[in-house]
């Protein structure tokens with residue numbers, strides 16, 4: 001189940017967040033690529049064969065941001081640590097700087113398809129200034145072991 005479903009508390013400032021993305025439209029308008037309250041995130045979505053840069057508000061986790069930015073990251077349990085559908089693979093060196101996963105996250109990761117040594121659950125990755133430049137891959141559910 002994708003995050004885009006009725007009842008999810010979509011914030012009213014989606015347009016503002018979209019404007020803060022590092023997109024061509026923002027650059028054409030001369031908008032700054034990001035502010036001090038955001039961190040850069042790159043998402044490689046293997047199922048859709050695309051890599052996109054975003055500016056993510058600090059304090060927001062990847063699941064929350066995926067909903068707002070229309071990223072196809074499934075999050076069946078809405079961040080309750082009872083699924084592994086928000087599985088992402090951390091491609092950048094930021095993996096080592098992430099807080100250690102809790103036991104519940106490790107238990108759910110054991111169920112993730114395409115699990116790697118750099119796997120995390122997106123709902124547990126909270127953007128901080130230290131994660132500026134974070135690059136994650138969303139595995140292809142049709143071919144979860146594919147790496148590129």
Ligand code: FES
Pocket residue numbers: 063074075076077078079080081082083084085086108121122123124
């Ligand atoms: S959304 Fe279910 S564990 Fe992250």
